[in-house]
Amino acid sequence: MRWDEMPRGRRAALLALASVEVALTATAAADLWFRPRESVRGRKALWAAGILVQPVGPLAYLLWGRRGSGARCRGRAGDEGPAAEGTSALTTPPA
16 A cells, blocks of 8 residues: 555554654664673674564563663763762862
């Protein structure tokens, strides 16, 4: 069936599902890219290929491919620096 022959509701559902699939794939790929090798279960290259298997690849990586929270790889809690010591670089006067 061609796009212009589809009912409006089916086109909307297809666009919504495609948007979710793209968002999951982008999220999984970005997480894999920035996550340290030690925080990934298995080889990163295999997960990168697996993420491209739609729709199960991104879900499998996000559910089973990661170890821990990965907060250190994104600069959140546990990060070294002024924010980790309870002070902010914006509020600390220069020495």
